Structures are given as C-alpha cells and as structure tokens.
Amino acid sequence: xxxxxxxxxxxxxxxxxxxxxxxxxxxxxxxxxxxxxxxxxxxxxxxxxxxxxxxxxxxxxxxxxxxxxxxxxxxxxxxxxxxxxxxxxxxxxxxxxxxxxxxxxxxxxxxxxxxxxxxxxxxxxxxxxxxxxxxxxxxxxxxxxxxxxxxxxxxxxxxxxxxxxxxxxxxxxxxxxxxxxxxxxxxxxxxxxxxxxxxxxxxxxxxxxxxxxxxxxxxxxxxxxxxxxxxxxxxxxxxxxxxxxxxxxxxxxxxxxxxxxxxxxxxxxxxxxxxxxxxxxxxxxxxxxxxxxxxxxxxxxxxxxxxxxxxxxxxxxxxxxxxxxxxxxxxxxxxxxxxxxxxxxxxxxxxxxxxxxxxxxxxxxxxxxxxxxxxxxxxxxxxxxxxxxxxxxxxxxxxxxxxxxxxxxxxxxxxxxxxxxxxxxxxxxxxxxxxxxxxxxxxxxxxxxxxxxxxxxxxxxxxxxxxxxxxxxxxxxxxxxxxxxxxxxxxxxxxxxxxxxxxxxxxxxxxxxxxxxxxxxxxxxxxxxxxxxxxxxxxxxxxxxxxxxxxxxxxxxxxxxxxxxxxxxxxxxxxxxxxxxxxxxxxxxxxxxxxxxxxxxxxxxxxxxxxxxxx
Numbered sequence: 001x002x003x004x005x006x007x008x009x010x011x012x013x014x015x016x017x018x019x020x021x022x023x024x025x026x027x028x029x030x031x032x033x034x035x036x037x038x039x040x041x042x043x044x045x046x047x048x049x050x051x052x053x054x055x056x057x058x059x060x061x062x063x064x065x066x067x068x069x070x071x072x073x074x075x076x077x078x079x080x081x082x083x084x085x086x087x088x089x090x091x092x093x094x095x096x097x098x099x100x101x102x103x104x105x106x107x108x109x110x111x112x113x114x115x116x117x118x119x120x121x122x123x124x125x126x127x128x129x130x131x132x133x134x135x136x137x138x139x140x141x142x143x144x145x146x147x148x149x150x151x152x153x154x155x156x157x158x159x160x161x162x163x164x165x166x167x168x169x170x171x172x173x174x175x176x177x178x179x180x181x182x183x184x185x186x187x188x189x190x191x192x193x194x195x196x197x198x199x200x201x202x203x204x205x206x207x208x209x210x211x212x213x214x215x216x217x218x219x220x221x222x223x224x225x226x227x228x229x230x231x232x233x234x235x236x237x238x239x240x241x242x243x244x245x246x247x248x249x250x251x252x253x254x255x256x257x258x259x260x261x262x263x264x265x266x267x268x269x270x271x272x273x274x275x276x277x278x279x280x281x282x283x284x285x286x287x288x289x290x291x292x293x294x295x296x297x298x299x300x301x302x303x304x305x306x307x308x309x310x311x312x313x314x315x316x317x318x319x320x321x322x323x324x325x326x327x328x329x330x331x332x333x334x335x336x337x338x339x340x341x342x343x344x345x346x347x348x349x350x351x352x353x354x355x356x357x358x359x360x361x362x363x364x365x366x367x368x369x370x371x372x373x374x375x376x377x378x379x380x381x382x383x384x385x386x387x388x389x390x391x392x393x394x395x396x397x398x399x400x401x402x403x404x405x406x407x408x409x410x411x412x413x414x415x416x417x418x419x420x421x422x423x424x425x426x427x428x429x430x431x432x433x434x435x436x437x438x439x440x441x442x443x444x445x446x447x448x449x450x451x452x453x454x455x456x457x458x459x460x461x462x463x464x465x466x467x468x469x470x471x472x473x474x475x476x477x478x479x480x481x482x483x484x485x486x487x488x489x490x491x492x493x494x495x496x497x498x499x500x501x502x503x504x505x506x507x508x509x510x511x512x513x514x515x516x517x518x519x520x521x522x523x524x525x526x527x528x529x530x531x532x533x534x535x536x537x538x539x540x541x542x543x544x545x546x547x548x549x550x551x552x553x554x555x556x557x558x559x560x561x562x563x564x565x566x567x568x569x570x571x572x573x574x575x576x577x578x579x580x581x582x583x584x585x586x587x588x589x590x591x592x593x594x595x596x597x598x599x600x601x602x603x604x605x606x607x608x609x610x611x612x613x614x615x
Contacts, residue, residue: 027361027378028336030403030415037395038089039414043075045406046112047462050393051119051128054147058083059393059467062098062119062130063406066112066388069101077101078114078132087396087416098130098141098149106135109167111189116221118464120173120182121436123202128466133168133186157204158184158196166191170221170462174233175435176249178488179574182435185235187219193237200574211255217242223273223459224440225284227262229308231489233440238270238288263311266290266302272390272461276332277453278341278362279370283307284455287316289327289345301327301345321345321372325355329390329461333401337422337472339452340364343372346405348386356382357405365474385410389462394470399424399500401470423499425479426468429456431486432507437466440487445471446480446496473499483513490514526606527597533611536586540595542579542606560598566591585612 034040039061046066050059060083067076080098081089093099106113114134122129123142130141130149137159141149153159167190173182181198188194195213196204208214217239227234232249239245243265247255259265268290278285283306290301300323303316316322326349332341343360359376363369376382381403389406396402400417407413425445429438443454454469473479480496484505492510497503528541540561561581563572571593572583585593590613597606 027375028418028420030379030381030417032380032413033087033416034411034414037087037414038091039081039404040411041074041091042079042406042412044409045412046114046389047116047133048389048391048404048406048412049117049119049458049460049463049465050391051130051466053080053119053128053130053143054082055127056083056085058085058397059395059465061089061391061404062117063389063412064114064117064132064134064462066114066408068106068108068113068135069103071101083395092147096148100132100134100139102151103134103136103139106165109135109190111167115168116170116462116464118171118173119458119466120439120464121466122173122182122184122198124181124436126436131171131173131184133171135165135167137164138168138171138186152202156202157206158186164191169219171464172222172224172235172457172459173435173437173464174224174235174439174457175487176224176233176235177253178232178434180431180433180435182437182439185213185222185224187222187237188216189218189220189240192216193219207253211253213247213255215245217245220271221273221459221461223275224457225275225455226440227258233487236264236273236286238273240269240271240291243267244270244288258310261310263313264304268300268302271328272330272345273459274330274332274343275455275457275459276341277306277455278332278343278364279305280340280364280452281306282451282453284453285332286312287321287330287332287343289324289330289347289461291326319370319372320374321360324358328388329405331390331392331460333392334470334472335359335401335417336361337399337420337424337474338365339449339472339474344381344390344392344403346387346390348384348388348408350386354384356384357387358382381413381415383407383413385413387413390460391463391465392460393465393467394426397502399426399470423473423476425471425473425499426502427454427471427482427484428468428502428504429484430504430506434486434488434490434507438484438486438507442485443469444483444485445473446483447473447476447478448480449474449476468502484510527595527608529595529608529610533613534585535613536584537582538585538610538612539580539582540597540608541581542597562596564594564596565589566593588612 045063047064061081064078070076080093082092116133118131119128127143129143132139140153142152166188169189170187172185176183181200183198184196186194192214195208197207219237222237224233235247237245246259246264248258272289274287285306286304288302302314304312324345325347327347330345335342340362342362345358360372361375363371385407387405391404403415405413431438441456445452458464482494485491491513494510
C-alpha cells in the first residue's frame, strides 16, 4: 500500500472514529512547579537538554539564555542544574565551571546570542560532555568526571583558531562513518554550516567542504536517521528562508541531495523537527514546524508519513496539526502512556503574541486509526509566552514524561506530569562498537498488543539529550522482548520482563538477530604504501581486486588501521569505512614501521613494512 493510499484509509477510519468517539475528556492536568523546583531564576531561556552528567542516576539540566552574557544581568547567564532526586534542582554552574562568561563581546542578534545545548560522550570515557553554540566561538565542555568541566573547543579543532561572528544555531551528534565515534554537524542561521569528523583522539577534522555540506542555507537544526534503509545514517536540515535539504550518506565520505526524490524539500521557513513512528506502521514519521506568516498567509506545518521510498506525503492538514501559529520546538512522546505517540508544539513570536502552546493527543490506540485532538487547554499546558525550547524528560524517574519549556522573555515553564495508572518501560542504551549513547539506533518493544518502535537520536530544537527511550505499555504488566538495531544494521534481542522499570542494554550482551548486511565485494590481496621511504605524508591503500579497481568499505565493511614501530609499540590507531589512510610521519623517529589493516567483517588482515626518514 502506498503512503497516499494508506493515508486515505486512515482518514476514512478517522471519520468513523469521530462518530463513535467524542473528544477525549480525560486529559491529564500538568502542574507548573517552576518555582518549587528551584528553576525560577532561568528567564529568557533558549536551548535546553538533559543528561546524567554526574553519574548519580537522575537527569540533570543545562539551559542556555538567549541573551549575550552580562555579569550584571542574571537573566543572561547559562545555568547547569543538578537534579537533587526529589523533584528539585540546585544551580551548580559556577562550581562546575560551566558558565560561559569568557565569550568575546559580540553584537546583539535578533534571534538571540546563545543557542543550543547538546550532550554527547564524544571521547567515549563514560561521562557526557557538553557542546554549546552561540554567536561567536563554540564551547565544548569536556566532562572531567569529578563534577567539573573544561572548555577544550579550540584544542579539539572546532573553532579553527579564528574569531567568527556566525550565528550558530543547532548541533547534532551522529556517527556518519560508523566508526564508533560521534561526529558533529553544526548548523548556522547566519554563516556556513560546519561538519566535523571525530578522529577518535580528542580532535575533529572539518569535512564540510569535502562532503559538500558546508552550505549557507540558514539552518536552524538537523536530525539524522537512515532514510533509505541502507544501514547508513543520513541527515535532514530544517532551513529558514528556503527549502529544507535531505542529504543521503553514500558510505564513502560523500552525501547527495535527495530532497526532491523523497519529497522533503519543504519551503515553509522551517524551525523545528520531530521524528518517530506516530502512525504505528513501522516507518518513522517526520513533523516540521514552520514560520506562520508569509505575506499574510499561514505557512503550515508539515507531517510526512514515513514510507519505504519517496516522495513522502504531507498529511498535517487533514489530521489537524498544520496550523499551530509561529512554531519552534516540537516533540513526539507518549504523554498518557497508552502505547501511541502524542505531539507537543511550542510557539510564539514578537509579531504573534498571546498564542497558546499546543498538545495533541494521538487517538490511534482508542480508535484504531490515526487522529489527533488538541488537549492543551484541558491539560493546562497552553502557556502563552513566546516559547522556543522544549524538553520532554522524566524528572522523578517514575515513568511519567514531564515538560520543560524555555520562554523568550519570561520564566521557563516546568510542567510536571500528574501521574498515570498506565504502565511503562524505559530503555537505556550503551554502545560498545557503536557510539556510546546508541544515537541512530532503532528500539523495538514487543508486547502482546504488538510492536512499538523509537528512532533514538536525542535531538530536539536547539538541544540534544542523553536519556532512556520511554514506551507506554497501557495496562500490560509485562513485555515480551526488546530488539535494538544499532547504527549500521547489527540487531540484537533481549528477553521480556516486568513493566514499569528501566532496563539498560549493552551492545553485545543480547542475542544476535542479524549482523551488518554483507555486500558483494572482492577483498583486495595487497596493501600499498607510498611514498616509501616517507619523510612527511604517507598513504596506505588497499589495492582492489574487483573489475573496477575499487574496494569500497561502506557501511558493511569496517577497516581497523594501526601503525607499529620496530619494537611493536602502536604509534597510531583508528577505525573507519575508508580503504585509504594518509598520515603525517614528519614527527616520527626515523626507522622501520609496520602498518596493519583488519577488515572487521571478514577478519582478513593486511600488513606491510615501510620506512620513515630521509635515506
């Protein structure tokens, strides 16, 4: 069944459902606990994200102010809030060294001076690090593991040693080359986007120009998932003042623009993105929030129903989720824990005041067909401030999803879920060969009622969090199994258990369901090294044995490289999908070295001695 046929069938069922089921009157009333929780000092917030930075088992918060830093204006201060475990938070910004009072003075910008907050364990040392974007140089706070942070952005190569005034907006961590290290895409509303490959040694290589992804499309944010099911992570950009862009990963360090092919060149002046399977058909759906005004006409949000191939179909209008005013942050989550995904949208702008935030309940479980009903007013979450940031997280670790909304010129909203009798399951991931967070994984929970899936990436508008994926189980007391498809295609299965608990799944500890998809490739017989002897740059290449003279590693082939000196000591190590490696040997001690390459899929090894120095 094609996407449009499926949509027409869903619409017909929805019309029958409207006759049989009145609008839901059981909306749960959230409680605003901003002041009681100790979050009232955070005015004029922007990006927000959650992670357990101190390893005590609960989710902590970092919130960016949209204002440029002013030591005499507390509303301009970014804040790190430690979760006290009882529904309250303590501001530990200063003692943790997580304030950004060292930024150079920059001009005030119309859309704010400090933007996104993104957590990721970029160095794979077991604790989450923190990236902040703003007008001017970026900040990468390395977690020291003792409750403090150190900015290492310049040393890591993220700022290029130059002072810029780019209006950097969102940031997305994802492992594009499947080497286990999180790479970084930084988008800018004013200035070129930047794409960094994680070298695995604490530094990054700027590959924006080499991959063709350094465009200047005024991008607010990006989100990654495997669009065409080839086991490669792709990237979608939400662009203001122009068409959105879908980049398909080719597996060789290159991306191609497939926006038209997939019908995703949305020109609605996009802001926020939300991705997950709201329709319950096994394909991820995409919701895009758009600027609400253009020449007096409404610029409607789009809801693309997922499918195995493009072009995807927009069904936001018939489903009643198209016009939400000037929308920003948005997220799918199971607010009532009934087993389907609801939708939250925050909005507001200087020229569009007093517009409520929107909360759409998904009626799929009740009616058997996709239908949305707005319960924002009944749930008392229809705040009318100019809202931008949205974070859905479980503050009390009780399975109930709470909401944190940042407001442009007012205190934030911390809206606590009132509790539910429905059961739940939270799934936390730990990658071993994949990235530590498991970003890019697809999690499937199997129950007697069927299957639920989550496309796990942690991304929100101006934020990226590390937290367990939440599944509502309704009245079910157990679940039958969990499957995780890790980035690159490896799938594992774990047995079922009791509902209303958090399970942590470590890659390699489950039962293997499938491995990387093998592609027909002729493995080369030899490795070449040139120049040999080498006095500076030296290149190692696996010489191909196929008809075209090309050996492509791609998503299903992982090549591990290492260089050893005469005593067998390893002087360099790295893993990737490339069959060619170039290194600078200029600082190496002259002598004989050995390069070793291992194909992780087949186990085949290549080695070759070479000489460093002028002889």
